[in-house]
Amino acid sequence: MTPDELVAHFGLEPIPREGGLFRQTWAGPERPDGRPEGTAIVALLTGAPDDFSALHRLPTDEVWHHYLGDPLEMLLLAPDGSSRTAVLGPDVLGGQSVQLTVDAGTWMGARVVAGGAWTLFGCTMAPGFTPGGYEHGDADGLSARYPAEADLIAGLTRP
Numbered sequence: 001m002t003p004d005e006l007v008a009h010f011g012l013e014p015i016p017r018e019g020g021l022f023r024q025t026w027a028g029p030e031r032p033d034g035r036p037e038g039t040a041i042v043a044l045l046t047g048a049p050d051d052f053s054a055l056h057r058l059p060t061d062e063v064w065h066h067y068l069g070d071p072l073e074m075l076l077l078a079p080d081g082s083s084r085t086a087v088l089g090p091d092v093l094g095g096q097s098v099q100l101t102v103d104a105g106t107w108m109g110a111r112v113v114a115g116g117a118w119t120l121f122g123c124t125m126a127p128g129f130t131p132g133g134y135e136h137g138d139a140d141g142l143s144a145r146y147p148a149e150a151d152l153i154a155g156l157t158r159p
Helices: 003-010 139-145 149-156
Strands: 021-027 039-046 055-057 062-069 073-076 083-088 099-102 107-112 117-124
Touching: 003 039, 003 117, 039 107, 062 073, 062 083, 073 099, 073 149, 083 139, 083 149, 107 149, 139 149
Parallel strands: none
Antiparallel strands: 021 039, 039 117, 055 107, 062 099, 062 117, 073 083, 073 107
């Protein structure tokens, strides 16, 4: 299986600003506030240096799921000023997670682990994703707030 075959099979398209390729696979019924009850996507990142999920945050929890390929390294910057790196991947006995919940308001960014070729993963939200809830990370502002992670932040942000 290759990234090109996965792109063709799922009909993946570029994710605006954030990076990577995706396709929405489900959206629940509309709520009174206009948002869907929930949403799910399938997404692909490759090991190319410029292919990553840029740091961003969302107003509700988001669950990430590992499906195929290499592990995905995620930088998580919490509202309380703490940070951590998590690995989404198949080696659950080795500390990786096949499913990871990112709490609302947490800055998140991800890339295929060093030396990896590609990762097919999914994200699920309830209430569902809307573009208005997406907040794109700024390298200078995030580095000032999380100085210990400045190098990782620089590698996971784009204008």
